[in-house]
Amino acid sequence: MRETLFRAAQPTGTTASEELVGQFQDPDLTAACWTSSLAPLPVSAVAGGADPVLILWPYPAATADCIDRANCADHFVRAHPTYHVLTQHSLADPAAAALLKHTNVVVFLPFEQAVADLSVEAGELLFRGRRCDAVMSEMTPGYLWRHGLLDLDPQDPRWPVRTPLVNGSLIAAHKAIQAEHFAKYCRGHDDLVALDHHRATTAEELAGALEQVLAEHHSAVIRPFSASQGTGVTFTARTKTRQQGTAAVADRILAEIGAALSRKYGGTDPFPVTVSPFVTAARIDGCVTDLRIFVVYDPASGGVRGLPGMVRRAQTPLLDEVPITAASAMTNLNAPPAGAALPGRRFFPATSPQIMAALGLTPDALVQLCQHAAAIWAHAFADDHEAIGGGAGPQFAYGSVDCVIREEDGKTVPIEMNGANVGSHPTVHPRWCDTFGAATTHALTNLGLAR
The missing domain is CATH 3.30.1490.20 (ATP-grasp fold, A domain)
Structure with a gap:
């Protein structure tokens, strides 16, 4: 199954972030962030349903993020080897139809190819007519809504079907709801600023x-x-x-x-x-930056913890006399390439002393940021409990908080929460890379899908 998953994930736009970031993270500082950032997040186990089980595991096509999902899927199918794996390749084979009918199966394929086979009937999400027992991305509701397959109120989004959605919440889909959570949390912390x-x-x-x-x-x-x-x-x-x-x-x-x-x-x-x-952020090579703190569920401790990931810079310097553009404002690694982009690396280990100095951070401040990120997700997830679909109870696997260090005063500004759709897992120190898969396996097991 491992080979099947990773071959399916190969034809993508990849970034060698694990070579240039993860293995250069400071293990001691990463450990301090992990051990000091626990934020309790209670989750409840759910009784398992009838066999067989279908887990829909969609991912965005043509990005390296699908490899991160393959790692998590691999962790789950190794823990529960009764599952078969079907990808966009094997689904084209007539023999796949038999597996879909009679076996426990993980369907691992791009969103773009999954949509044609999805439907919603009687409050259940179906794949080729078979009920899905779990879905592995909070981006799924948006895909279904935009394709006319789901009746969703984007002003107050709730997952309207009984199929469990990991992480089970639509916080990651709605930027204004995220901003409200940031405002609520930041009021009690002088080192943070909410926009x-x-x-x-x-x-x-x-x-x-x-x-x-x-x-x-x-x-x-x-x-x-x-x-x-x-x-x-x-x-x-x-x-x-x-x-x-x-x-x-x-x-x-x-x-x-x-x-x-x-x-x-x-x-x-x-x-x-x-x-x-x-917000004009601290700069590297004259380019604005942002910082990703991952938030991962720790089954051994009953809560979420923060892990420092990567610092990203924009492609071109931000100049006062030049109008703002995507090239000078966006740090996203999937942004369209800019013709005037600076040569060299655009992403760096957050625990690097040189990078922390450029951002005006100390090791203690980075530990505190990981504490904040974990607490933000724990509080937001608890407050948003009503968004959980199907009454199965909330199951959190992993997410992140992206933030910028404001240039004018060095305060941290959280700008985005990503859920279990977030990628770039290899930018954490290799010792902690397996935590994403372990958290995902725990969430699915807690949903009663261990077989």
Whole structure:
């Protein structure tokens, strides 16, 4: 099964992050982050249902993230070897139909290929007519919604089917809900700052939100509902809106977001979009940066812990006299290549003394950031318990908090929460890489799917 999973994951855009980041992480500092950051997160085991079981394990095509998912799937099928694995390759074979009918099976394939075989009937998610017993990504609801397969209220998203969804919450899909969790948590911590944010559900509301944000800030960032890997994220500056008019800028932004969503997810609806100020972060080589802290469930301790991952820089320097662009503002490794991109590496180990110095962090501050990230997810997950579908109880595997270190005062600004769709696992120290698979296996086992 291991070979099947990793061969399915091969034709992707890969990044050698495990060579350039993970093995250069400081093991002692990583250990301090892990041991000091426990945030209790109770989960309840669920009685197992009838055999056979189908676990849908979708991933984004053409990115290295599918290899991270293959690692987690491999951990599960090694722990429970009665499962068969079906990929986009084997599903084309007539013999796969027999496995789908009569065996415990993990269906591991790109979202783009899974959608054609999915349906929702009588409150259950079906794959080729067979009930799914669990789904392994919070991006699934957005895919189904944009393809017209799921009735979802994007203003107050709840997973409306009984099929368990790991992590079981739609926090990762809604940037404004994330911003509200950040605001609630940051009020009690002087070293953190939560951004002001606005929701917009129409072009007119987007224009109004831009006017409010740009009245006090030079630039704004706009993020669509249920998108990851930087898809649809756009930027605009105060000078541009004054030159072109806020309504025209809003229309252009929505057209750009819609085109990006259509290419990636098959539908153009971006709403609700979240508008917030663009924060100038600490820089490396003149380029803004962000920092990913992973949050992983620790079955031995009954809670989540934080792990330092990578620091990413944008492709081009951010210059005061030059308008903001995706190349100078986005740190996402899947962003379209910029022609003027600086040569050299764009991602670095967060525990490196040189990188911490560039960001103005100390080892103690990094440990504290891991504590904050774990606590943010634990509090948000508990508060969002009503979003859990099917009454199976919440099961958390892993996620992350992406943040920036604000250049003007060195305070940390959390900007995004990613759930079990988050990749770049090999950027943690190799000693902790297996924690993602262990957390995933625990979540599925707790759902009664051990066979």
